[in-house]
Amino acid sequence: MFSLDELRAGLAEHRPQILALVHAETSTGACQPLEGVGELCREFNCLLLADTVTSLGGLPLFLDDWGIDMAYSGSQKCLSCPPGISPLTLGPRAIAKLNQRQTKVPNWYLDLSMVGKYWGQERTYHHTAPISMIYALREALRLIAEEGLAERWSRHQANAERLWEGLASLGLKCHVEEPYRLPSLITVCIPEGVDGKAVTQKLLTDYNIEVGNGLGELAGQVWRIGLMGFNSRPENVLMVLDAFKETIG
Amino acid sequence: MFSLDELRAGLAEHRPQILALVHAETSTGACQPLEGVGELCREFNCLLLADTVTSLGGLPLFLDDWGIDMAYSGSQKCLSCPPGISPLTLGPRAIAKLNQRQTKVPNWYLDLSMVGKYWGQERTYHHTAPISMIYALREALRLIAEEGLAERWSRHQANAERLWEGLASLGLKCHVEEPYRLPSLITVCIPEGVDGKAVTQKLLTDYNIEVGNGLGELAGQVWRIGLMGFNSRPENVLMVLDAFKETIG
Structure with missing residues (x-):
């Protein structure tokens, strides 16, 4: 995680055009605070891009208040929609930068200027929309609206605290x-002398619970437990705790 | 469409590394014959890439016999699966070329070397698979296997001839x-004096039939009628003919 002071120092030194931060980092289980970062980026004439894959729908996220210029997310994490579609948003500063490009985006698929024309008034063909996934996302969002966003955030927090x-x-x-500490993805230190992978394997085969192994520097150091969307429930917390108890107890 | 002689002349003049051809072209309704093109490409040490979006599952396509090194398709055309997933195949020559790259692919999303490791034995993370779409595609392919590929091609051809x-x-x-002439996408010349767009609008509102308007150079010149997958049925042919008869008759 970076503090505002660290970010300010980094922006002053490197003067980047875009500052990209991961809001909820699934390898480490850490939450990067984003409040105030947008103002800092404006000071340095820099865009703020946020990876909100594991935060959207699971913990407080305020794109406008925090001055986030671009954000993308995943459907299959805290939104509890099947994977295969990605929410994406660009604010006016990001769109202005896109429109100021002097060169064409070098590939069709990820060309947001074309995507913008497709989504916009012109309806210029860019791709065939993944209809079924859009219905699925709509239903996932409907369920979120039904629950209430604040209630959903509280639920994630409460179940994480239980865990x-x-x-x-x-x-x-x-x-x-x-x-x-993220409420949606909890990294647990593997105790000394315990074979972490043997535990996750046993959890999967004996309890049908998938707990992630550590990635990168944290390989062999942590387990990763997801409590996202529909899965963030008291009974799941109890189940995973019981399974851990029996497996490593 | 290009003849083998035209393609040979083009390859000799431009010496491209990849020859990209659209097998079934949906703007024009034309089929580009691909038999023999693979051999020609081997002669010129060139890879053959085929766009089979509107042919796969609807008309004869023989990737290996025709020496096609790479092909991609769409799920939502003759396979009659929802849109949102794209069949893609690379043969040994294409994979060898990919593995010989001296520079990294400049984006993550479309990096086939990473996708190859994800699909391969290493299972290195690249993306979260769109599970629901994969089930949908599997079901579409199961229905094709049930019908029989040759029978499916004949059905597309027979219904196209009816139309x-x-x-x-x-x-x-x-x-x-x-x-x-493609059996999956039929371009119909708009008779002189007829307002093509008014006709497609009427077909849509009065008959719930979506007929495409011409694109690019063919805008205002043709209508485009799709007879793909599940939609390639005698009753649909009769329905669209009746609707045309009443609308322009």
Whole structure:
């Protein structure tokens, strides 16, 4: 995680055109605070791009208030929609930058200037819309509206806290300190002497629970437990805690 | 459409690394014969890439026999699967070329070397698979296997011939001569004095039939009628002919 001071120093030194930050990082389980970063980026004439894949629908996210110029997300995390479609948003500063390009985007598929014309008034053909996925996303959003966004955020937080407490009572430590700990993806330190992969394998085969192994530098160091969208439920918390207890107890 | 002689002359002059051909062209309704093109490309040390979006599952296509090194298609045309997933294949010559790259592919999303590792034995993470679309495609392919590929091709051809005859009896001409005329997408010349767009609008609002308008150079010149996959049925041919008869008759 970066503090505002660290970000300011980095922007001053590197003067980037875009600052890209991952809001909810699924390898580490850490939340990058984004409040105030947009103002900082404006000071340095820089766009703010946020990866909100594991935060959208699961924890507070305020694109406009935080001055986020571009954000993308995934459908299959806290939105609980099948994978295969990605929410994407561009604010006026990002669109202005796109429109100022002097050269063509070098590929068709990811050319947002064409996508913009397709989505816009002109309806210029760019791609065939993935109709079934759009219906699926709409239904996922409808369920979120039904629950209420604030209620959904609280639910994610409450179930994460249940899990954190339960893990502590099993003598397991979370990898991330609490102010930066994600409610949607919890990284748990593998205790010394425990074969982490053997545990996740047993959880999968004996309990039908998929817990992720560590990635990159954290390979062999942590387990990764997701509590996202529909899956963020008290009974799931109890189930995963029971399974851990029986497996490593 | 290009003849083998024209393609040979083009390859000799331009010496491209890749020859890209559209097998079934949906703007014109023309079929580009691909037999023999693969051998020609091998002669000129060139890869053959085929766009089979509107041919796969609707008309004869023999990737190996025709020496096609790379092909992509769409799910939503003759396969009659929802849109949102694209069949893609690379043969050994294309993979060898990919593996010989000296520079990294400049974007993650379309990096086939990463996709290859994800699909291959290594299972290196590249993307979250669009599970629902894969089930949908599997079901579409199961229905094709149930019907039989040869039977499916014959059905497309037979229904197209029904449409061609019916159009002729209404005094309407097809834009493409028969040996190159696609069975999956039929372009019909708009008779002089007829407002093409008014007709497609009426077909849509009064008959719930969507007929495409001409694109590019053919804008205002042709209508485009699709007879693809599940939609290639005698009753649909009769329905569209009746609707045309009442609308322009």
